[in-house]
Amino acid sequence: MDGLPQRVSIREVGLRDGLQNEAPLPTEAKVRLLEALASTGVPRIELTAFVSPRAVPAMADAAAMAAAAGTFRDDGPEFSALVASPGGARRAVDAGITTVEYVVSASDGHSRANVKATTDEALARTSGVADIVHGAGGRLEVIIATAWDCPFDGPTDPDRTVRVAAGALALGADSLAVADTIGTATPGRVTALISRIRVELSPSAAQPITLGAHFHNTRGAGLACAWAAVQAGVTQLDAAVGGFGGCPFAPGASGNIATEELVYLLDDSGIATGIDLEAALAAAALVEEIVGRPGASNLLRAGDRKRGRTPVSTDLNTIASDAAS
Template identity: 45%
Template sequence: MHPSKVQITEVGTRDGLQSEKTFVPTDRKIEFIKGFTAAGLQRIEATSFVSPRAVPQLADASEVVAAVRDIGPTIAALVPNAKGAMRAVEAGVDEMVVFISASESHSSTNLNMTVDQAIAAVEPVAEIARQSGVVLRAAIAVAFGCPFEGDVPTSTVSAIATRLIALGIDSLTLGDTTGMASPRHVEAVCGRLLTDHPDIRLTLHFHNTRGMGLVNVLAGLRLGIDQYESAAAGLGGCPFAAGATGNICTEDLVYMLSELGIETGIDLEAMIRVAKEMERCLGRSLPGQLMRAGPRTRLHPIESVRRAVG
């Protein structure tokens, strides 16, 4: 039985833009977030307070958050450490997200730390969150497979979750960072977590690297999971993982859910408009499909198509 309602978190201006080599002006990022808000999104992961040297595209994190923190949706930001958490609190975020890799290899390339060191680094962030009253969530990257090590044992993901829960975190995002998940992986990893930690609130974050993104959402829905992350126009990809490509596309996800009779509260046509604007801004074709074809209810006059001759 599918959930009747799903919450979608838009990550287009964070995960979507982080690998873009040409800097997207701050005012355009703010416009995109306002567009997401107008389309009905209630939670937006707007940016990341990582080192500007590591991810130059997100060097304007404080300015972006300051401009959008009062427009309505929950504004979340990724934070890598206590320094980033302090910057995020000062900027006015509603939520902070810490991230841990499920494999040692990815942790080394993405965070330059071991998994144990990364979890230890969460402790001061958790204290900052408690003192400031900001909600703290966690994300586990490469939870469904590591591009360097292959499949990650479900016991490993569950053990990381146990340590994060001990720090007071009750909301966990599982990231398919390089698109290695299949429905079988989703059922195995999520099933293990829901069995070991029945009170944890799970969010799923899929990439469409191998064309499995929406199929994996269906697997999550069958498990009753009702929170997903996606990026407008299918933008995105981890800059520290070989072969990583875009997130599942927000418009495509909203369309699939609507066809299943699942409520999202998102205006599909408004979301398509924002996706097309992002495509124009970046100056190249983006992976989203619905932004080209439109929903199946969008009909065309017969006069608009060529007729067969002969």
Template identity: 40%
Template sequence: MDLPERVTLIEVGPRDGLQNEKNLIPAKNKIEFISLLKNAGFQEMELTSFVSPKWVPQMQDASVIIDRCLDDLRNFVLAPNQKGIDLAVESGVKHIAVFVGVSDTFNKKNINKSTEESMNELRPLIQDLKRRGFFVRACISTSFYCPFEGKIDEQDVLKICLDFEEMGVDELSVADTIGMANPSECFELFSLLKHHLRGTTLLTAHFHDTRGMALANIFASLQAGIDRFDTSAGGLGGCPFAPGASGNVASEDVVHMLSQMGISTGIHLDKLLEAAAYISPLLSKPVSSKQFQLLKNVPQP
């Protein structure tokens, strides 16, 4: 098998992982959670998002998080529109994430715009950010299945990726938002994208573990040439606008699998588990990742 020697994991727990959490997590605890994750070795991370607190109340403390957690690493902030981007720029971040759903129905339920309307709105915003030297990450939701429209056509995903690439984005994060993809579909889609996209655009896979397929999908994506993955400590996550979406694939389970395969991530598993253990008591449901459960069940001396 032609697999990479090293893989980059982008930790999305503080943003994607917590955005749908029922318990409001105090900012001080989010800040400590982020600090523990960075101490575990993550060089890239989603910190928060500048979105309406009416729709995503968990992210209402975005300015506080940014003020305390910015450093020289690649710190992403999700900004869905002009207002969010303006707030992100004012906060001092240099790495901004935007998003669009391949599915029109999902996109309309998420931000009340069609996919085409979103792309047209994002084009000048992205081009302006690139002129000003920002790193732009485009997150592409419902790239495999939509909870409302079903199976997504690979060519529709490719078209959006090519359009974003033409706008000048630095990274494409292609997401199995509701966790319905299988390894064969992942290999086919990422092989298609790798063939048609420029090699200079970073290509990242984002999996949810709704049906327990995320690790298998990561393995298939590795075989297709992908060496960047979004993961979430503790398997936290779920989209408020995607019925049936469970948590993201757990960072600790991915780190363990890749380590067993001889693939380096630069992440210290023991310190990562410390971060998961820290945030666990604050959550509305237990952390269920395999590595975390093993840690809990190890007999204490």
């Protein structure tokens, strides 16, 4: 299609955002899921979060997950971790993770709930996080949470989101992402905000800003918003296998857009993702098994329409055998 990118890079966030609201799982179960996700061909995996284990108990094994990621080959996915402070960034790089995401909420209400600081206070810490990450030879992405709406403050003024984005770049962010933390965005608002950020903050038309997007499907518009973001020039999207996830500090927030559904949408529209859909469906079935309840993936229930509903194997040996045949 005219005007659309040839390829979109998906970051799999199921191990972090997908599981952070769940009861803590054994690290061994997470490693099984990590192996399944890596087998899909996804180029980027958000592995964990280096945050307070008291605040987010499900992420208490962050260092162990980083060690597990160290066993993958150099040609495997790029692993990253989310942090909420310079201290978290130090823990991440000490554990060998140098691709780091730092969250700054565009709204004060969510920022106070999430990191016990105002937006401006959290934004000011970006430079400290950047110094640690860059000192380790790494790369920092600032994710702007509640970019469209806040569960405490209501609609986020676009001027405020743009100001946070500009400030993050000035303080050392290498790239940005905008997040619909509570799943209230709609395609028109997505297009308007992303277009504005790209126009106002790109060094030039020939050198556009690196901007990703993260959507939740809380109100059923997540995939539509992702499509609108792609139409607006975004080529980096987050998704969580099985449609699990949500923010523990945002009341009412529920799951992310499902990785397998995003792959289905993009691949069937002629936009390459490099992800094997059958392997992604197998990983979605596995996360349901590990968590112990169904996720929100319609595609997992219905199957790929090109082949009809097919049994989904959660056995990694079967997946590897099928991929080699």
